[in-house]
Amino acid sequence: MTMAVDWSSDAFFDSPERDSLDGGTTNCGPLWHSASVRWGHSMHTMCSYHGMFPAKLAHYFIQKYSRPGDLVMDPFSGRGTTPLQARVEGRRTISGDLSPLAYVLSRAKASPPSWTAIMKYVDELEAAYNRAGRTDWDVPADIRMLYHEHTLDQMCFVRDRLLRRSNFADWSREDLMVAGSLAGIMHGAHRRDGTSQYLSISMPNTFSMAPSYVRKFISEKKLAKIEQNVFERLRDKLARLYLDDITGPDGETHVQDASALMSKSSVASGSVDLIVTSPPYLQVVNYGAANWIRLWLLGIDGVSRDGGQGRRTLDAALDHRHTYASYKGFMLRTMQEMHRVLKTDGVAVLVIGDVADPGKEPVALAKKIWDEAGGETGFRLLDLIEDNLSVDKKVSRIWGETKGQATDRDCALVLARSDGNPVSYVENVDWDEPYKDGGPDAAHLRGRLARAGL
Numbered sequence: 001m002t003m004a005v006d007w008s009s010d011a012f013f014d015s016p017e018r019d020s021l022d023g024g025t026t027n028c029g030p031l032w033h034s035a036s037v038r039w040g041h042s043m044h045t046m047c048s049y050h051g052m053f054p055a056k057l058a059h060y061f062i063q064k065y066s067r068p069g070d071l072v073m074d075p076f077s078g079r080g081t082t083p084l085q086a087r088v089e090g091r092r093t094i095s096g097d098l099s100p101l102a103y104v105l106s107r108a109k110a111s112p113p114s115w116t117a118i119m120k121y122v123d124e125l126e127a128a129y130n131r132a133g134r135t136d137w138d139v140p141a142d143i144r145m146l147y148h149e150h151t152l153d154q155m156c157f158v159r160d161r162l163l164r165r166s167n168f169a170d171w172s173r174e175d176l177m178v179a180g181s182l183a184g185i186m187h188g189a190h191r192r193d194g195t196s197q198y199l200s201i202s203m204p205n206t207f208s209m210a211p212s213y214v215r216k217f218i219s220e221k222k223l224a225k226i227e228q229n230v231f232e233r234l235r236d237k238l239a240r241l242y243l244d245d246i247t248g249p250d251g252e253t254h255v256q257d258a259s260a261l262m263s264k265s266s267v268a269s270g271s272v273d274l275i276v277t278s279p280p281y282l283q284v285v286n287y288g289a290a291n292w293i294r295l296w297l298l299g300i301d302g303v304s305r306d307g308g309q310g311r312r313t314l315d316a317a318l319d320h321r322h323t324y325a326s327y328k329g330f331m332l333r334t335m336q337e338m339h340r341v342l343k344t345d346g347v348a349v350l351v352i353g354d355v356a357d358p359g360k361e362p363v364a365l366a367k368k369i370w371d372e373a374g375g376e377t378g379f380r381l382l383d384l385i386e387d388n389l390s391v392d393k394k395v396s397r398i399w400g401e402t403k404g405q406a407t408d409r410d411c412a413l414v415l416a417r418s419d420g421n422p423v424s425y426v427e428n429v430d431w432d433e434p435y436k437d438g439g440p441d442a443a444h445l446r447g448r449l450a451r452a453g454l
């Protein structure tokens with residue numbers, strides 16, 4: 001029997017309260033909270049990502065501090081919120097992230113294939129699968145427990161096709177779009193009627209729960225593996241992503257350490273107009289463990305367990321395990337590199353959440369870092385925007401996580417070079433979405449017809 005489980009990333013989008021549309025506010029007024037939580041281009045919904053910021057936050061700063069044609073950068077791009085929002089608003093983008101998952105999502109959004117090309121690709125993939133027939137794939141038990149055998153067989157076929165090119169840089173636009181979209185539907189909650197847009201047993205979509213916990217839950221709740229046709233679910237997902245017009249300059253995307261990306265050999269000094277980014281906070285999210293299921297799709301094995309090869313490699317590379325002292329050093333270097341790549345009148349926005357050990361007072365990390373290291377960066381503080389979201393709406397609280405160190409408050413450090421005088425291009429940010437309903441493409445029509453039951 002399929003259990004309908006009330007875990008859903010939709011919990012994050014619960015009823016509005018206070019004086020803003022989405023229940024949050026900032027110390028400077030509602031700002032981006034005055035727009036709906038669902039605000040943004042349809043392609044943002046490709047794949048949930050722990051630690052992501054809302055598209056409307058990126059839009060707010062993009063409108064305020066850049067113009068079409070300007071260069072917008074995000075060296076910790078995560079799911080690619082900044083590059084996507086910037087490119088559909090006509091800005092050039094450069095982004096990077098050391099996590100292969102973040103890279104795939106960011107590049108898929110920064111340079112998407114056309115709707116016609118991606119549909120042709122999925123059709124060919126399905127035809128090739130049908131010709132190949134079933135295969136006896138070598139799949140880790142932690143993955144196998146989540147999927148119906150037929151669904152897993154199709155997923156393994158697609159994975160095998162993608163991994164024929166071992167270097168991500170060689171992946172085509174279509175490879176990346178399929179990988180990113182498939183990652184987005186790999187796990188999530190079933191509907192109450194037992195159907196699902198996701199491929200797995202009923203489980204949270206936002207991040208991958210620990211495998212031992214999932215195993216226990218499957219057995220206790222008797223969670224069913226439903227047989228899903230991967231190609232059909234993928235087409236449905238893509239139709240939702242392509243609802244809005246995807247016109248915009250192709251972005252440049254790197255799978256690279258932020259320091260390496262911002263080094264002299266990669267980005268010219270004084271070339272970037274705006275940085276909108278969110279570096280890893282202090283030991284809040286492990287970007288390997290939180291994504292072990294999706295990373296397996298991308299060929300990164302052994303991320304699910306502490307001692308696994310994939311986990312050790314990612315932990316050694318990603319900056320999510322610092323002590324406060326080493327975190328401060330990492331942030332100082334990061335800000336100094338940002339200072340070098342920014343134009344004199346450019347702006348850098350760093351979103352950093354408060355952190356708290358269980359039972360202890362939260363630490364206002366952004367302010368503390370700025371107070372202790374800001375003087376050595378060459379920047380001055382233009383604004384410090386405290387962004388409050390009620391605790392029960394914070395993603396990490398969706399399903400009662402207690403050990404997490406995230407709090408209900410993020411801070412945006414808005415920085416200008418000490419020798420610069422940035423212009424604020426708009427007094428009131430325009431929340432119109434020009435790309436909405438702008439796609440005369442087949443996906444749009446298809447979505448409309450599907451909704452009308454035709």
Ligand SMILES: C[S@@+](CC[C@H](N)C(=O)[O-])C[C@H]1O[C@@H](n2cnc3c(N)ncnc32)[C@H](O)[C@@H]1O
Pocket residue numbers: 049050051052053054075076077078079080081082096097098099102256257258259277278279280281287317318319320
């Ligand atoms: C808070 S998340 C960014 C979320 C992003 N703003 C979004 O909306 O999805 C921080 C990101 O930093 C990445 N990261 C951690 N250490 C890094 C490093 N040294 N260089 C580049 N990226 C790194 C992580 O993989 C993670 O995706």
